[in-house]
Amino acid sequence: MKTTGTLKIKHIAEIAGVSVATVSRVINQNGRFSPETETRVRKVIKEIGYVPDSMARGLRTSKTNVIGIIVPDILNPHFAGLVLELEKNLFAQSYSSVICNTNESADLEKKHIDTLIAQHVSGIIFISGSDACTATGSIPVLYLDRRPMEYDEGSGLVIIESDNHTGGYVATNKLIATGSKNIAIVCSKTMDYNQKARYSGFRQAMDEAGLAIGGDRIFVLDEVSVHAARTKILDAFPRSIGIDGILCMTDTIALGVMTALHELRIAIPSDVSVIGYDDAPLAEFFQPPLTTVRQDVVQMAHTAARFILNMINGELPGSRHTIIPVTLITRRSTR
């Protein structure tokens, strides 16, 4: 086994006593060739340790077996989990993943997309929800977890998301079932479609229970961070009256809320129940352990990987709009 890379298809052809075309046919299993030829060629390839130059091949076929993954923030465990599972599934099908962290910047995202296109990636998975997919030409594209617009049959977009409406609904119902009546909600200024859906679930549950949604019980953060949530609660909570349950749009927010509540000497859950969203890796070790809505990251990524591969092969994805169920994880931050 010599150092790969220096030998070309021409050498294989010469040694095997055939033409380069034949070697190519054997490698790619297309066209016809006699069994003897195939055996001879394969033998030479193996002996000599030949590996086709994926660059030349890619130039010729414009197929790379590389998938671009656009992700807003790989430090967020939810996205990291998605990326990890995606990479795992794709790799198992002989696809490489190029992960592009956008840090929520549209500019950076655009640059990344240009690079991916220049690399001729076979497909792009957007976890970012940006509408930059319009710039991707004819490359198969799919949205995972986030999406750029209200779902519309005619848009032609392929979307895989988790059941955010139900998530918000069951979380709120949990709060209601355990005795909360004056329920607050903490969300971020940039309400994306996921948060909107969670909010609509919240509203449905409140409506069904005949509970009012107080405008002064909707806390809006400038950004999603523990710090922002803590500050907001510290500032606004003392002025609010009678809040006995808080629905947080993410576990990160929930941690900030709980931290503030501790500082205000408000007991969780006896005074106030807190519920999060995502089931972050550490959520079970918060004080108290956090009741939260778990998204099925494995299933989401698995489905996305399958669908993008379908699309690359010119097939239809299993579905244009897939909604993955969520699970309520009950711990001790609710009564």
Add this chain to the structure above:
Amino acid sequence: MKTTGTLKIKHIAEIAGVSVATVSRVINQNGRFSPETETRVRKVIKEIGYVPDSMARGLRTSKTNVIGIIVPDILNPHFAGLVLELEKNLFAQSYSSVICNTNESADLEKKHIDTLIAQHVSGIIFISGSDACTATGSIPVLYLDRRPMEYDEGSGLVIIESDNHTGGYVATNKLIATGSKNIAIVCSKTMDYNQKARYSGFRQAMDEAGLAIGGDRIFVLDEVSVHAARTKILDAFPRSIGIDGILCMTDTIALGVMTALHELRIAIPSDVSVIGYDDAPLAEFFQPPLTTVRQDVVQMAHTAARFILNMINGELPGSRHTIIPVTLITRRSTR
């Protein structure tokens, strides 16, 4: 701005009224061309949104501008941070990153390396500490954070790591300075070189203070996880006597330790001080906020990116063995 990807250098040349060679020269900043030509060409490129085909370019130059990054676990915030910064630095220099998660499996790592080689990556950064770099042929390779063997001038390895010995040393000294005398240490069964170095710092500090290292105060975990740490402390702590300080090899371990201590109704830090390692994103929100050793992930990644690029360009890396300083972050888990 049209859809990129379908236009080639030839189109730019036609529109700008020059030859493809000139366009290529402008893009690559080599050869000579008049300032007016350059301006005109750049304008067209920008207007039309042209991006060179990296495949064709790669075929021609046999340079891919892709770096492989081997990482054990992207879900670990420490590694995720490293990867994020690496990707950021590399992207700024027009390099793409292919992130390969090994899940600590040597088999999977080997497969990933084969793929990277077939893709003709320009270089590989190992965050995994595996010795699989021997299989990479003549591709520039560099170790970041972890390494496969005791440092040896003659090995020819390029290693960038953080100052683990000093980290263990200052952490232990913090414990000692705040009154701990019977100090325990929690590490994992698979003591890698980082943990060994932290341990040697611990030992030096203990020696200097004339403190004994009790064999019954060394807790060894089967794996690094909150759960394993919690279980171990719950089981072993009640049998140990007089422990008043605990040095944890990672923040994850520290969280498990603190959780167990809470359950055992042992107060932190008044009964026992706890100190962690890594300064995980959530460490400041633990109850109480965790004193820990922060590694300079940004500097580590920055250095690694610079060095691998050096090596790819046939230069020597800045140094064969770089040690990045650490910082003690004092919070309230120590007295």
Add this chain to the structure above:
DNA sequence: TTGAAAGCGCTAACAA
């Protein structure tokens, strides 16, 4: 300062 043209290694028509 610029252009023409020869490939980089491979695949896929088209011929034989």
Add this chain to the structure above:
DNA sequence: TTGTTAGCGCTTTCAA
């Protein structure tokens, strides 16, 4: 069944 050959889009001599 096999071989010949024309490019894929780009960089880079070599000439002008």
